[in-house]
Amino acid sequence: MSKSNFKDGIEINENQNGLLKVNEDVLATIIKNETITNVYDVEDTPFARGKFAAVRRCTHKATGVAYAAKCIRKRRRLQDQRSDILHEVAVLLTASTSDRIVRLYEVYETHNEMAIVLELAKGGELQRLVEAEDGLEEAHAVQVMRHILEALVFLHSRNIAHLDLKPQNILLSTDDPDTDIKLCDFGISRVV
Structure with a gap:
């Protein structure tokens, strides 16, 4: 490596x-x-x-x-x-x-x-949107997945596995559901 x-x-x-x-x-x-x-x-x-x-x-x-x-x-x-x-x-x-x-x-x-x-992600956890009455619209879900995959590609290109990917560890930069997504909590991540 x-x-x-x-x-x-x-x-x-x-x-x-x-x-x-x-x-x-x-x-x-x-x-x-x-x-x-x-x-x-x-x-x-x-x-x-x-x-x-x-x-x-x-x-x-x-x-x-x-x-x-x-x-x-x-x-x-x-x-x-x-x-x-x-x-x-x-x-x-x-x-x-x-x-x-x-x-x-x-x-x-x-x-x-x-x-x-x-960095403070003012929109909180993705879990909040998932549990909301209306949930995520398809267009927003596509954007969320794209951002998550971009983060994972970045990490994996450095041989880092997150190992705790879940809605509570996916943050929204702002309150707008169309906002940037950021990963957090690398406490159990590992180099593979």
């Missing part, structure tokens, strides 16, 4: 099957060793919750711009999860040139938690 599949400073972690790792020089430029609340106002109530993470709306204190903060505990079941979290960061960095993948902005790290600051 070619290293050109990944951004500079990202490579396959030989010690862990299918995970990417970010070298220390790159990590030093993207991880801030402070609490996210020093820079952002973070809402208490998550708007999305996964098995190991909670996603909260946050607003940059200086600019007023809204983002999504994926907050992940670094230890689960007495095991260190930092390399798994950094794998997700590496995938997001690798996918930073794709318009079909949610954008990574910053990462904050404390002793207990990492907070990944991401």
